[in-house]
Amino acid sequence: VGSAIAASLAAAGIAGIGVCDHDPAVAEALAGRLRAHYPALAVATGSNDPAGYDVVVNATPLGMKDGDPLPMDVARIAPGTFVGEVVMKQEHTPFLRAALEKGCPIQVGTDMLFEQIPAYLEFFGFGTTTAEELRAVARLSY
Template identity: 40%
Template sequence: MTTPPAGPTVRGTTRLYAVLGDPVAQVQAPTLMNPVLTELGIDAVVVPVHVRPRDLESVVRGLQRVANLDGMFVTVPHKAAVASLADRCGPAVSVVGSANVLRREADGAWLAENFDGSGFVAGLTGAGHTPEGARAVLVGAGGAGSAIAAALLAAGVDRLTLHDTDTARLTALAARLDAHWPGRVRTQAAPRLDGADLAVNATPLGLRADDPLPFPLDGLPPGCVVADIIMKPRETRLLREAAARGHRIHHGIHMLEGQLSSYRAFFDLR
């Protein structure tokens, strides 16, 4: 019989990190972070916590009272809402209005930060796709999409076109971004991809097999990179169909892998 791989040892001294999401079955943070913690000899474990939107505040407030819980990772659909539950916000949160991590400070306060954008750009450049000078189209102006939009602009994209079905959210994000990067952001009522060098899905469409495509592939020019932030399934319908048309594709897991060093520094995991 095959011996299963050793997982983290949980003791009475173990520190906890929670991953909050709805759904939560697709989260990859425990899979990536727990081996790192074990390798570093850190007595801590990352666990998924399924939280419905209506219960987010009560769950976060409860977890903030758990004395051996040092931090939280936050995924869809809670990234925007959770920022208001922190006592302090880091620079990225102030710009994009969403958070994907919360950390307990020495004084007991909770600090929110967002590494989605920097992680996405790190993963993108690590895979050989340079955002500088590119014309990018991003669909989805939620928590992750907002962070990615800001990071792409900071990385030097020449033009960023945004689309979201929530027009109020889309308009608010465009205004925040334009305050920092004037003249480089535009919005569209429907995603148009002609002329794009990079097309990014930052919506949840693709988590389920029967989801529609987040944007049509017919208008994609040759050579366009198609990126998805969904991590499970690894090959979303969008990426499969884009690859079948000859486009270069970029998987969602690269965004999380690009955040690992930031997580380690943020939570002082060494």
């Protein structure tokens, strides 16, 4: 999930990105792929410190289980930083609730799914729809 998000952000033209994983080799491998495909992109690894970033995304499973630690130090996220989440077990994970309390705009995990479904449908040759149409008819229960 994190690789796809990082590649999408890089393709959108961001200037720099920080990549962190509990396994440093995984983060370094992703960083290497990003550098190879986007040579102008500044890629940092080794830290999960969100300070100084305009966009922060939790692409880990942290938040799926009660009692999970937060994926990063939310106190280091500036108010106004856009905070995204991939966990879909609950609409507002503890991470997103903490970001909201700081005044950050957020994107819930299910939004990622709504954005992906049209691409899946197209890839497999089915009719298409839009993320907005999906949101209008979805009945979510957390």
